[in-house]
Amino acid sequence: MNSETKRPLEDSNSDDDDDYSGDEHIEVVKRVRRTEKVALPKAYIDEINIKRLDFDKERICCVTLSRSNIYCCLSCGKYLQGRGRSTVMFKHSIEQKHHVFLNVTNLKVYLLPEGSEVETSADPLLRDILYAVYPTFTAASVKEFPKVCRDLDDRAYLNGFIGLNDLNSNGYMNVVILALSHIPPLRDHFLLSNKYSGTDSPVDTDLTASVALVVKKLWNCRLLRRNVSPQQLMNVVSSVSKTKFSSDAHEDPRLFLLWLLSKLSTNGDDRILQKTLMKQLQGQIEIKSTEIETITNEADQTVKFKRLESESTIKKTKFWLLSLDLPEMKVFKDGNDVNSVPQVRIEELLSKYTEQMEHHTKDSVKTYKVVKYPNFLILYYNRFNNGFTSLKDRNQTIVEFSNEMDFQGNRYRLLSNITHDCITKGKLSDTEDLLVSKWKINVLNTKDNDWYEIDDIEIRKVEEEFIFLKECYIQIWQRL
Numbered sequence: 001m002n003s004e005t006k007r008p009l010e011d012s013n014s015d016d017d018d019d020y021s022g023d024e025h026i027e028v029v030k031r032v033r034r035t036e037k038v039a040l041p042k043a044y045i046d047e048i049n050i051k052r053l054d055f056d057k058e059r060i061c062c063v064t065l066s067r068s069n070i071y072c073c074l075s076c077g078k079y080l081q082g083r084g085r086s087t088v089m090f091k092h093s094i095e096q097k098h099h100v101f102l103n104v105t106n107l108k109v110y111l112l113p114e115g116s117e118v119e120t121s122a123d124p125l126l127r128d129i130l131y132a133v134y135p136t137f138t139a140a141s142v143k144e145f146p147k148v149c150r151d152l153d154d155r156a157y158l159n160g161f162i163g164l165n166d167l168n169s170n171g172y173m174n175v176v177i178l179a180l181s182h183i184p185p186l187r188d189h190f191l192l193s194n195k196y197s198g199t200d201s202p203v204d205t206d207l208t209a210s211v212a213l214v215v216k217k218l219w220n221c222r223l224l225r226r227n228v229s230p231q232q233l234m235n236v237v238s239s240v241s242k243t244k245f246s247s248d249a250h251e252d253p254r255l256f257l258l259w260l261l262s263k264l265s266t267n268g269d270d271r272i273l274q275k276t277l278m279k280q281l282q283g284q285i286e287i288k289s290t291e292i293e294t295i296t297n298e299a300d301q302t303v304k305f306k307r308l309e310s311e312s313t314i315k316k317t318k319f320w321l322l323s324l325d326l327p328e329m330k331v332f333k334d335g336n337d338v339n340s341v342p343q344v345r346i347e348e349l350l351s352k353y354t355e356q357m358e359h360h361t362k363d364s365v366k367t368y369k370v371v372k373y374p375n376f377l378i379l380y381y382n383r384f385n386n387g388f389t390s391l392k393d394r395n396q397t398i399v400e401f402s403n404e405m406d407f408q409g410n411r412y413r414l415l416s417n418i419t420h421d422c423i424t425k426g427k428l429s430d431t432e433d434l435l436v437s438k439w440k441i442n443v444l445n446t447k448d449n450d451w452y453e454i455d456d457i458e459i460r461k462v463e464e465e466f467i468f469l470k471e472c473y474i475q476i477w478q479r480l
């Protein structure tokens, strides 16, 4: 083999720095070889170590820290910039004697130092690897979900019922992503839309594309391992939100949910997603506001309030979630005795939105009435009047609900339930513990009505009664 044929060849958009001479003959050879694909040699198949591969991690070269032209070494799993002679990937190939590299953006596989492209469709191992990077689905297969699948170690799992790693403090984002991934029309859009099946989705920068990819991985039927790392999505979220939401600091899942829905529903590149969100998740509420006139006597004392019905205004407004106020909690005297925690029925909280309940302010009376019931109703329980800085002052009222409920003639069933836990993470002082929020989610398998709790990467089947004892925070109900 002469030295020229040993040279790796470039993609037309490759930005690495291996220059070729202008020799016409070499140009012709290059053009021909670009279109020729080779079978993966047997010796190289044995070199591939699928267990060392991780396609959830950030697409960044581990040596140069560059984000362009990133390949995964299929022997050791390292992400390296390539693929010309002067690149770190080429050097890695020579020094480590690793020969098979996958471009994680366009899913092309190359052999180094030869430089030839591999025909991937003929090799089952390569097909599995490509599927792990970008899982694909058919409408027929999605109808069967969730189903029992097997990971690389032949361990059974239910697709969709998969944990997302808590990288630091991103539990609040994970539960929101999991909740959204269990709304069937939204899930199906992300799994089936051609927009996110392509290999050139800008998952490193585009929020919708990176959400779509995480949803695809959660519903993947051939996971390499039974959890998904949201690291890439977290990086995009952090960048798009200008670090308001990041994995470095706790935030409110409600705020993250509202932010995400607002971003996804205004993504002009995906009109179908916009329509799906608005049609399925968005409701409308009518707010009637009546002014109150205060009538005073000569001594300036209030003697009467008069409703100015003629001054009533009616305003309609759209909502993503309905906010429910919990009854005020009395301060406990007897510690955390569960019997002392107040309880309230969900119907009582929802009566806020049925026009029967009046809300008095200083100078007006308001009533609320839902005029458009969404197919997927999101309820939010307001537990943190004082914010997250003082967790021990949160409202711990237990909400009593059944797995189905009637809301003004609309039948809903509970699909998912984000819960709040408070855990001790050290000491603030000799007498005070450092408390942090821990977010978990209960999700329903609608095929057999079993409930699961997803706690970080742990998945547990749970009894229905167990769900109702938690501090529910956000719930998604499906209209039947």
Ligand SMILES: [Zn+2]
Pocket (backbone or CB within 6 Å): 073, 074, 075, 076, 077, 078, 092, 096, 098
């Ligand atoms: Zn390697």
